Amino acid sequence: MASDQIPGYTYGTDDIPDAPISMDEFDRLKQTVLFDEEDEEALRRAGDVLEEQIDDVLELWYGFVGDHDFLLYYFTDGEGNPDEEYLERVRERFGQWILDTCDAPYDEEWLNYQFEIGRRHTREKKNQVDDADAVDHIDMRYLVAFIYPITATIRDFLTAGDHTDEEVDEMYHAWFKSIVLQVTLWSYPYVPEENW
C-alpha cells in the first residue's frame, strides 16, 4: 500500500507539530546511542532485506502480543474484547514504521513524527486517528520493555539477504540503536517535562 493511503499515517504532513526538543538535543541523544551516518546507511540496507518480509515480521510480533493477555489488553476495550479493526489499522502503520525506521533520513521531520508516535501511545492521542474504543493508554513500562523483543527478533530476518555476518551485525546494531532512540523519544509525553 502506498504510504499516503495508510489510515492515520501522517508522517511529514502539516498535521505534525514541531518537536519539543532542538536538533542539538536530538544530536546528543544520537551520540548517547552511538548513532551516526553509517547506521543510517546500514538501516537502508536492512530495509532492502526486510521489505519483502514485513508481513512475517508483523505476524511474529502480533503473535507475541496475542499470546500475552496483558499485552493484547491495550488493543481491547478493557473487558477482554480485542478491537479487530483497530488491530488491523495499527498493523498497516506498524509495517510502514519498519520501512521508515530503515529508509527515512533521521532529520527534523523524522524527529517531529517520533513525538507524534509517542502521543499516540498515551491518553493524549491513543485511539484517536483510528476512532477506536480501546483502552486509552499504553503503560510506559511496556513501551520500554518492548525494546528487547522488537530488537532481538529482527536479527533472523536480517540474515535472509545476501550479506556477511559482519554486515548483518552492522544492520542489527543500527536497528538496535534506532529502537532505543525511538523509545526514548516516545517516552516524552509520559513524563513531566522537567523529569524527561
Added chain:
Amino acid sequence: MASDQIPGYTYGTDDIPDAPISMDEFDRLKQTVLFDEEDEEALRRAGDVLEEQIDDVLELWYGFVGDHDFLLYYFTDGEGNPDEEYLERVRERFGQWILDTCDAPYDEEWLNYQFEIGRRHTREKKNQVDDADAVDHIDMRYLVAFIYPITATIRDFLTAGDHTDEEVDEMYHAWFKSIVLQVTLWSYPYVPEENW
C-alpha cells in the same frame, strides 16, 4: 571490596522499601523481555567471565561518559566542575551492580532494590547516600538511551572466557534482557503512577 563495605550500597538491607509492584506484575515484565531461569543461569556464567574485568568495563563506561560533557554533567555541580569523590563512590557501586546483575536471584529483594536505584537517579534521592552536591536529577531520556551502550559494549568482555559463540550469545542476550528490565523498573519514579 566486600559488598557491605561499599559506601551507600544497601541491597537487601531493611533500609529498602518494598517495591510498588507485585511479583505478578514483575513476572509480566519478565515475560515481555522473554527473561526466564535460563537467562539467570547464563548471567551467572557471564558473572564468572566479567568478574576479573570489572575495572576494564568501568573504565570504558566512565570514558564514554567523560567524553561527552552533556553526560558528565550529571556528575558535576552544573557549572562544569565534576565531583570526583561522587564519581568514585558511584564507581564502587557500579562495579557491584555488574556483579549483582549477573549473580543475584531475580527475586523480591532484587526487585525492591531496583526501585531504590531508580529513586537514586531522580530528585527524590540523587546525591543523598553520597552526600554529594552534584546536579540533583538525571534526565530520563539518558537513562533509557543508555540501554544501548551498556548492552552493546558488554559483548566483547563476554568473549574473554572459555565459551563458544553460542554461549556468548546466550550470555549477551540475558544481559540485554536484564538491562531493559532494569531500566524499565528504574523509570518508575520519573512518571506519574497512572502513566507507568
